[in-house]
Amino acid sequence: MDNFVQIENFGRIAPYSQLFVQGVIVTVMLSVFTVAIGFVLAIILSAMRMSNFCPFAFLGLDKEGHQKERGFGVALSKFNPLSFIATAYVEILRSTPVIVQVAIIYYGVFGALIELPSFTFFGFIKFERFFPGVVALGMNSGAYLCEIMRSGIQSIDGGQTEAARSLGMSWLQNMRYIIMPQAIKNILPAIANEFVVIIKESAITYTIGVQDIMSAVNAVRGATFIIIEPLLVATAIYFCLCFPTSKLIAHFERRMSRGDKR
């Protein structure tokens, strides 16, 4: 039986190291753009989920303007379409595999509905494959980040809101000055975790031909029929990307919590 790892194989895949370098650049860029899209999307979604937008509120009021107690009108008056849409989005995105979502965005949305200009940037990144990958991953991480943000905001003691509102602050002022500063501190570990997940999950985009680290592995395998060694190289690269990221965010976390525990 052969050895699991043959050292000389590393020498045989060395000529392809440029592919791995390109893969790292693509993976990092994928992650950065995904985080940006996901973050913006998550803020919008969590705001929608927690909004108080009830267009049929008037159906729940009686002639004098009082809130009625029961009836079909009351049920309808509490319907919040923004929250419904955001909840549906989050649940669908969280309950389906990323690989399916990536394929649907690439083959479905950008394959049939929207035509992307095909050009390469940085000399090797194919825009028409990179862009759908970023969109799909961003949409997916937006759903997860939304849930993290919502739970973080809702984990703040209700007494804080009561105190702020009893001082005459509006809903928005309460959010901005009281809830968000405390919530961000609480959700930082979960967000750090999500960032690391995004870096790792971006590997899925090799299925639509984005030249990330995984696609470098496949290219080397196709050219040399060596499989384990390129995989080990990819493993090492992913670890070197993810581990410092989580350590860096842990560092910020410690700095932020310095203020309140003295």
Next chain:
Amino acid sequence: METRDKIIQVTDLEKHYNFGAIKALDGVTAEIDKGDVVVVIGPSGSGKSTFLRSLNLLEEPTGGAIIFNDVDITKKKYRDESGKWVKVNMDIHRQKMGMVFQHFNLFPHKTIMDNMILAPVKVKKVPVEEAKTKALALLKRVGLEDRADAYPIQLSGGQKQRIAIVRALMMEPEVMLFDEPTSALDPEMVGEVLDVMKQLATEGMTMVVVTHEMGFAREVGNKILFMADGKLLEQGTPEEIFGAPKHPRLQEFLSKVL
């Protein structure tokens, strides 16, 4: 005889859960005049806190009316004299009602000074320097001027509650609502908080206090409300309530707590 200005008129206030299966408030009618120190007493679960929290709509009542400054704040909107619909802006009314909570609810991520000036600066647009001067004067009054730069976690319970009281005073409210302000305190700290409240009362602040401190009710209150099972069973002066209680529930309650 002194003139009595009504500040809050509560009529038939109801708070029902599960379509009336649970009645936290069951037709409470009371009025609060300017300068009153109204003390609400009663066994736990009697609806005292719900009543108090309804006054500034932290709990939304399901029936009845609360007239505050001539506006029924339980309605989402009302018709003015010309017949136009006007929305009731609760934020405006809440600025005029200070509230003190059982668990203080100071903002843990802000210093004492920032806790105090946040609402005046952001809501009433008071200049920062002016708010700070006022905050220092108020802190001096409660003997905590040296803790202005501390964080709430560094203070004792009694200190936190005194800060919570002056934080509410920063908004210059017309009426102060106290929701069991001493119930979460160690016994030796109750006195310092009650002293601040007594001082406020002698200055003529209108106050509604939910408390289990019968000594405070008797000494400082000028009107006592006794609640049980969501109903207002008896009200009167401290002499009437503590000297000659009429309702059997009140007699039973007093025999247990006194």
